[in-house]
Amino acid sequence: MAKFGRQTYNYAYRLCGNEADARDLTQEAFIRVFRAWQSFRPGTSFLAWIYRIVTNLHRDELRRRKGVFAQPLPDDNQPHEQAAPHHDPIEAMHERQLSAGMERALRALTPEQRSVILLADVEEYSYQQIADVLGCSIGTVRSRLHRARAQLRRLLEREHATGSLG
Amino acid sequence: MTCNDCRPLLTDYAHHELDDAQDARVFEHLQECAQCRAAAQAEADLTDSIRYAYSDDLEMPQSIVANVRMAMRGYSPSLLERARAALRPAFIAPAAAVVLIVAGALRYGPGMLHPASSQLSSSYFVRQHVAQTLGSPASDRSWSAYVLTSENARSAQPGAQ
Numbered sequence: 001m002a003k004f005g006r007q008t009y010n011y012a013y014r015l016c017g018n019e020a021d022a023r024d025l026t027q028e029a030f031i032r033v034f035r036a037w038q039s040f041r042p043g044t045s046f047l048a049w050i051y052r053i054v055t056n057l058h059r060d061e062l063r064r065r066k067g068v069f070a071q072p073l074p075d076d077n078q079p080h081e082q083a084a085p086h087h088d089p090i091e092a093m094h095e096r097q098l099s100a101g102m103e104r105a106l107r108a109l110t111p112e113q114r115s116v117i118l119l120a121d122v123e124e125y126s127y128q129q130i131a132d133v134l135g136c137s138i139g140t141v142r143s144r145l146h147r148a149r150a151q152l153r154r155l156l157e158r159e160h161a162t163g164s165l166g
Numbered sequence: 167m168t169c170n171d172c173r174p175l176l177t178d179y180a181h182h183e184l185d186d187a188q189d190a191r192v193f194e195h196l197q198e199c200a201q202c203r204a205a206a207q208a209e210a211d212l213t214d215s216i217r218y219a220y221s222d223d224l225e226m227p228q229s230i231v232a233n234v235r236m237a238m239r240g241y242s243p244s245l246l247e248r249a250r251a252a253l254r255p256a257f258i259a260p261a262a263a264v265v266l267i268v269a270g271a272l273r274y275g276p277g278m279l280h281p282a283s284s285q286l287s288s289s290y291f292v293r294q295h296v297a298q299t300l301g302s303p304a305s306d307r308s309w310s311a312y313v314l315t316s317e318n319a320r321s322a323q324p325g326a327q
């Protein structure tokens with residue numbers, strides 16, 4: 001768990017954008033992993049498996065919140081966890097270090113777009129590996145990545161245009 | 167290759183996802199076309215700034231390890247297997263959660279179960295169960311997709327043995 005925990009936690013954090021949800025996601029993903037241990041096929045990527053679980057959990061959690069509150073999801077752009085009391089100095093430093101404009105743009109993507117960007121550009125997974133994680137075809141990965149990056153560009157241009165970078 | 171042929175391929179080119187022939191044609195075109203070269207550079211710059219934005223490597227909170235351990239106390243594979251075999255796939259996950267809680271309680275006894283651990287794991291399971299019961303059919307489908315891999319799902323289907 002030590003080996004993959006950090007990577008999983010970072011992936012979860014980048015996906016959901018806040019520490020509390022990242023902790024829940026990572027925790028729940030590892031519980032599932034241990035419970036379904038027999039279903040892991042040797043020779044396949046363990047990390048891809050757990051990323052898949054995290055991605056699905058995150059998607060289901062968003063759906064659940066949407067269903068329970070019966071209202072649109074909070075805009076990803078809004079730092080809705082900002083008021084959380086556990087805002088520690090390390091996380092604050094981490095947030096300062098992020099390029100603010102890019103961070104806003106990444107948060108404004110849909111979770112689906114963000115996951116494909118994370119897997120392709122940060123984790124440097126192949127389209128095939130991403131397809132395995134997301135449970136879709138390579139063609140879907142390709143078009144989703146193209147759209148996500150185009151959307152990111154538009155958002156960044158808007159950031160520049162409104163001069164709100166920084 | 168024309169610029170119009172080249173541009174839509176640049177994202178895949180940057181991710182090394184073109185087949186060898188296409189990759190070679192894009193490479194050739196980039197040697198002779200400054201505009202497409204600039205566009206290819208823009209792709210690479212975008213990837214660089216995404217990586218930069220996500221460059222922090224956070225330490226995993228140790229509480230996660232402790233909580234996972236607590237949640238896995240009392241885990242009984244044989245009980246879980248029986249639950250899997252006995253129940254239909256859509257109900258396996260919540261049922262398994264109940265089995266886990268019961269198994270944990272039986273093994274350690276109510277007095278020995280750490281309050282924090284029972285609170286934590288049951289709140290998880292209850293939350294999941296509520297999500298399952300109230301949630302959309304899609305949520306059930308996705309649950310079975312990732313908790314029950316194809317192997318498990320097959321063995322859990324009645325009459326699939």
Ligand SMILES: [Zn+2]
Nearest residue numbers: 168169199202
């Ligand atoms: Zn050109």
